[in-house]
Amino acid sequence: MDSDPRTVRVGDREILRVGLGGARWSITDPEDDGPAERLLELAIEAGVTYLDTARAYTTRDGEAHNERLLRRVLDRIGAWDDVLVGTKGGHYRADDSFPIDASPASLRRDCERSLGALGRDRIDLYYLHFPDPQVPFAESVGALAELRSEGLVGEVGLCNVTTAQFREALGIVPVAAVQNRMSPYAPVDTPLLALAAERGASFFAYSPLGGTTPPVGADELSPAALDAARERGVTTQTVLLAWLLGHGDHVAVVTGARRPTTLRASLRAVDLGLTVAEHDAIAADLAERW
Ligand SMILES: NC(=O)c1ccc[n+]([C@@H]2O[C@H](COP(=O)([O-])OP(=O)(O)OC[C@H]3O[C@@H](n4cnc5c(N)ncnc54)[C@H](OP(=O)(O)O)[C@@H]3O)[C@@H](O)[C@H]2O)c1
Structure with missing residues (x-):
């Protein structure tokens, strides 16, 4: 049980249950980073304490665009101690494709690149971005375990995993966070959520509103x-x-x-506290669509 209902735990840190991911500040190849930088500052002022990034979140021509943007803002406003940064390796951008390469050697190189881009000597939370079908899963996870034991990584996370993969990883290294897609548009992966709760890992729902092109509008x-x-x-x-x-x-x-209005609306979710009846009624409506 978390002591504060507004936060989840990652290792020994408590972070607000609405985090901010910057993928679209980078993969959309923006001409001007100003709006993203201002939004990031505003988010931190408003109490956001989890920032989500990745090696793959970069522009077509740039290296580590998103990690470098985070670093600029966090350096400028002196906020490194106020936030937990999660970044990811094993996935990268090559022009307009996003290949997966989660071999142990690539994960180590990615981690070193991210340390350099962020300007840190340790990454708070380092995720495997995707299991690599060409690499035995245990080998990818073993690489993360090594990075953790060397102190380059504070906590280990997994993205886009099945319950079986999560269970396998738990036999190799403590897993502080699992990050998978979860939204009102698809069934909830209840066994995965239950395993995370049982093993003291936080679960991060990415694309929680279905991303930029959800199949139907939220009101429907x-x-x-x-x-x-x-x-x-x-x-x-x-x-x-x-x-x-x-x-x-x-x-x-x-x-x-990406806009202050939508960010503020998202932050209100932390304190909304739906009743059990409301929660169940929404679940029943959504289940009819799945
Ligand atoms: N681990 C992975 O493999 C993985 C994969 C995908 C994403 N992610 C992470 O998840 C983050 C979020 O993903 P996403 O951008 O697909 O998520 P999303 O929040 O579901 O989608 C973003 C879209 O929803 C809109 N939106 C957000 N909050 C809103 C609100 N309160 N009211 C109305 N509209 C709202 C945004 O509008 P505005 O732009 O107008 O604000 C934008 O069009 C990424 O940046 C990345 O960090 C991780």
Whole structure:
């Protein structure tokens, strides 16, 4: 159990249950980083303490665009101690494709690159971005375990894993966080969430609102979510994020908000506290669509 209902635990750190991911600040090849930098500052001022990045979040021509952007802002406002940065290796950008390469040698190189780009001597949380079908999973995880034992990485995380892969990894290294896609648009992976809770790992739901092109708008998903939003004077998206958080004290969401308005709306989910009846009614509506 987490002591503070607004936070989840990663290692010995408590972080707000709405984190911010910057993939779109980079993979969209922006001409101007100003809006992203301002949003990041605003997010930190507003209490965001988890920042999600990756080697793969970069521009077509740039190396480590997103990690370098984070570093610039965190250096400028002196906020390194206020946030936990999670970055990822084993996946990269090559022009417009995003290959996976999670061999132990590549993961070590990626980790060293990320340390350099972030300007740190230890990465707070380092994830395997994707299991690599060409590399035995245990070898990729073993590489992360080595990086952790050498102190280059504080905590180990896994992205895009099955419950079986998560269980296998737990036999090799303590896993502080699992980050998979989870949104109101698809069934919740209950066994994976349960295993994370049982083993003291936090679960980060990425693309929690279905990303930039969800199949239908949030307002069309669930009459119960619409009602809850009207009653509380918040947006349906806020209610849906609160519904995701309602799946366990160890669940956090990684929002991809790029505007102050949507970021603030997402942050309201932390304190919304849906009732059990509301939660169940939304689940019933969504299940009809899955
Ligand atoms: N581990 C992985 O493999 C993996 C994969 C994908 C993503 N991720 C992480 O997850 C992060 C988020 O992913 P995502 O961008 O797909 O997530 P998302 O938050 O589901 O989608 C972003 C879209 O939702 C909108 N939005 C966000 N919050 C909103 C709100 N409260 N109300 C209305 N609209 C809202 C954004 O609008 P505005 O832009 O207008 O604000 C944007 O169009 C990424 O940056 C990355 O860090 C990880």
